[in-house]
Amino acid sequence: NAGVTQTPKFQVLKTGQSMTLQCAQDMNHNSMYWYRQDPGMGLRLIYYSASEGTTDKGEVPNGYNVSRLNKREFSLRLESAAPSQTSVYFCATGETGQKNIQYFGAGTRLSVL
Amino acid sequence: AQRVTQPEKLLSVFKGAPVELKCNYSYSGSPELFWYVQYSRQRLQLLLRHISRESIKGFTADLNKGETSFHLKKPFAQEEDSAMYYCALRSLGKLIFGQGTTLQVKP
Numbered sequence: 001n002a003g004v005t006q007t008p009k010f011q012v013l014k015t016g017q018s019m020t021l022q023c024a025q026d027m028n029h030n031s032m033y034w035y036r037q038d039p040g041m042g043l044r045l046i047y048y049s050a051s052e053g054t055t056d057k058g059e060v061p062n063g064y065n066v067s068r069l070n071k072r073e074f075s076l077r078l079e080s081a082a083p084s085q086t087s088v089y090f091c092a093t094g095e096t097g098q099k100n101i102q103y104f105g106a107g108t109r110l111s112v113l
Numbered sequence: 114a115q116r117v118t119q120p121e122k123l124l125s126v127f128k129g130a131p132v133e134l135k136c137n138y139s140y141s142g143s144p145e146l147f148w149y150v151q152y153s154r155q156r157l158q159l160l161l162r163h164i165s166r167e168s169i170k171g172f173t174a175d176l177n178k179g180e181t182s183f184h185l186k187k188p189f190a191q192e193e194d195s196a197m198y199y200c201a202l203r204s205l206g207k208l209i210f211g212q213g214t215t216l217q218v219k220p
Contacts (some may be wrong), residue, residue, distance in 0.1 A: 004156075031206065042199060042212040043157075044180065050206060058207070090157065100139065100203050104157040 002026055006091050006105035013081045013112045021076040021108050023091030031094035032074035033102065034058075035067060036087040043090065049074055081112045115204045117142050119211035126190050127219050134185040134214050136174075136200030145203040146183040148174055149210075152196045160185075160198070170194070190218045 006027045007022045025032065030051045035058075037044040045058030047069040063085060077086060091105040116139040126132055134147040138144055148160040161169045163183060164174040174185045183200060195218045 033207070035210075040212060042117075042119075043210040045207060045209075048207060062187070092157075094206075101147075101159050102208060106156045 004091055004093055004105040005105055006089075006108050008108060010109050011111070013078075013110065015082060015112060017081050017095065017112075018077065018079050019081065019110075020028055020078075021089055021091075021110075023073050023074045023076070023102075023105060025074075025091075025093045026100050027093055027103060028071070029093035029103075030071070032068065033092040033094065034064075034074070034076045035092065036060065036085075036092045037090060037107070046076065046089075055080060075084065081110075083112045086112045115202060116212035117167055117202050117207050117209050119198075119200055119214045121214045123214070123217065125217040125219065129189050132185075132187045132190045132194070132216065132218075134198050134200075134216065136183045136185065136211060138181050138183065138200075138202050139200055140181075140204065144176070144178075144183075146174075146176060147201045147203070147208070148183075148185050149199045149201055150196050151199070160165070186213045187202050188218070190216075192218045192220060194218050 004025045033048040034046040037043050044060045047066040049055045052071045055066050067075045089108045092102040094102045118137045147162045150160040151157045172187045200215045201208040
C-alpha cells in the first residue's frame, strides 16, 4: 500500500524542454491535486481533478497541463520549461466528505537551467 | 478573497519552551482549518484539523472566529518538533495554504 507515488524524484531540464511528472495513488480517492512549493510562497495549487474525467485550474496554472488518465493517475506536463518553473512539485489525493484530508506524495525536485 | 497568512517564516525556540505558530485567515463563511507538517526528508502530512478538536503530539489549535485565527500551540517544545508547518483553509473542495513557518527547536 504505497499511498501516493510520484516519479521522478529529481529532474534537471534545460529551458524549452518538456517533461511529464507522474502521480499514482492506490487510496481510491476521487480528488487529486498538483502543487508547487517555493520558499516564502508556501504551497500553491497548480491544477486539480475532483474526479476522473475532470480537471480544473488552480492558483498558478500557466505553463502547465494535466491529464487525469484514470482514477489512479494524474500527470502534470511542462510543455516548454522555464527557469521560473524550478520548484518542488507535490501531488496529493483527497478524501471527499467529512474528513477532507489530503495525502501527499514525496515530491519531485525540478531544476530548469 | 480567501487567504491564509503565517506571519513568521522562522520560529526558533529552545527545547522545553512554549511554542505558538501563528495563522490568520480570511474567509466568508464557516471556515474549515488544518495544520500540516513536513519533517525533514518526509512528505507533508496532516497534523490536526479544527473540526476534531484533538491534540496530536502535544499540539493543539483553537479556532478563534473573532480574531480569524487558528494558532498552533505546544506547551513544551521537543527537538523532534523541528519541521515546516503549514496552516491550510478548505475552500470549495481545495486547500489554500499559508506560506509556512519553519520551527527550529534548539537543544
